[in-house]
Amino acid sequence: MLELEDPSVHEALEKAAGREVAKMTRPASEVSPQTVRTPVVGSGRRCPVCNELELSGRQTVCSAACRRARTRQRETAARQVRDQGIRVLLETALRKLEEGGP
């Protein structure tokens, strides 16, 4: 691997082959080359939210809109679970009250 953090190396690269080399050897992607193992093309995975657009790389949804939608779905599900829990607790509390006792 080329070490591009060193300014002199960076400069030498640019002089040697122009600015394109620096751009190509330093992609803007947040994923480093070492962590990419599975090929992107032909993954066949689709966005689980809209189920229309194909995902690429490490995407889990196709767009920001779908990400928001998925977050909303999760919040709704979590709220339903919580409401269910509260309902059970309330019913238990009511039953205890009706039973009387200590």
Ligand SMILES: [Zn+2]
């Ligand atoms: Zn989508």
